[in-house]
Amino acid sequence: MIKIRLSRADDGHRVIDIWRSAVDATHDFLSSEDRLAIDDMVCGFLPQAPLWLAVDGNDSPLAFMLIDNGHMEALFVDPAFHGKGLGAALVRHGLAMHPKLTTDVNEQNGQAIGFYESMGFLRVGRSPVDGQGRPYPLIHLEYRDRS
Template sequence: MITIRRSRPGEGARIIEIWRSAVDATHDFLTPEDRLALDEMVCGFLPQAPLWLAVDANDYPLAFMLIDDGHMEALFVDPAHRGTGIGAALVRHGLTLHPKMTTDVNEQNDQAVRFYERMGFRQTGRSAVDGQGRPYPLIHLEHQVDWPVSGQPAS
């Protein structure tokens, strides 16, 4: 059973562990230098960020999501638990709080692009570089309110 709750002080090491393993599993397009620079930046803010966590029955974090003013800044799932619906559960939770939630996804991350499309997000724009000005194009997405929070299209 998965529960969604706010992150707590002292969970930073596990959150960084999830981030690192998820990035290593899905972001093979990053150069080693950019991966290292991102790691340094993320370690500086993520442990203190107000996150939503998906935790197992033992209250062990399996995934996290960061939402800032209706924009999902981050969604990362421990690779050992990908494909189990945890990421979708976090997104559905975010959509209950922000029905027209937006997010950005790396264009090179095909699996993530397809995931967000299945969840009812549609492209609203594109940037040639990421938020740090690196050459990793972003697709800007917004959830379509005619899609129910279940992640399935309305019939």
């Protein structure tokens, strides 16, 4: 049974492990230099960030989501649990709090774009670089209720 809860200080190492394994599995378009620079940046803030976690029956984190002012800044699932509904559960949780949730996805990550579009997100824009000015275009998405 999956439960969603807020992160605690002792979740930091596991969250970094999830982030690293998920990025390694899905972000093969990153240069090795950019991957290391992003890792340094993420390790500096992610363990203290207010995250929503999907945890298993033993309270062990399997996936996490970061939302800031109605914008999903991050959604990462341990690759061993891809396709199990953890990402969808976290997105539904986010939508319950922020019905007009937005997010950005790397254009090179077609699997993630497909996931968000299947959840009801629509493309509303594009940026030629990522948030740090690196050459990884972003697709801007916004949730639109289909009912």
